[in-house]
């Protein structure tokens with residue numbers, strides 16, 4: 001795969017449907033002095049606070065791409081696995097310290113449990129569905145279904161292992177077929 005590094009089209013595409021129609025949502029943050037005579041804010045430098053690359057064909061976020069300076073670049077260690085990989089669905093549990101989970105009920109419960117289980121990297125990259133959770137002493141056992149992209153079962157397990165914020169147990173791991181390429185795929 002190393003020969004693909006120099007070829008932008010290898011990674012500058014949707015990892016799911018391989019479309020090259022991408023857009024980026026950029027959120028800026030700025031603090032400016034206000035001119036007391038005119039009310040016009042002074043010139044300043046906008047700080048990029050957050051940016052997300054999305055595919056215009058399938059509308060999914062692209063966690064293998066990131067804005068760096070004035071252009072979008074790939075995240076090493078992630079793009080090859082995601083673009084060349086296939087989706088894997090894991091049924092698993094992650095046992096974490098209860099302090100890692102802000103709230104385990106209500107509308108933000110699932111999000112907070114996912115974050116507690118897989119942290120920032122996993123929350124950005126994985127599709128997760130929290131099935132249920134159990135409290136055991138000071139710990140929470142989170143039962144989840146996770147979809148992630150990898151080139152082999154072993155790689156999928158390693159990625160899950162790396163993202164897990166506590167003891168990980170994978171009860172099943174199955175390869176799914178890749179979504180069809182964007183040409184034959186309007187939206188899903």
Ligand SMILES: [Zn+2]
Nearest residue numbers: 014017055058
């Ligand atoms: Zn796409």
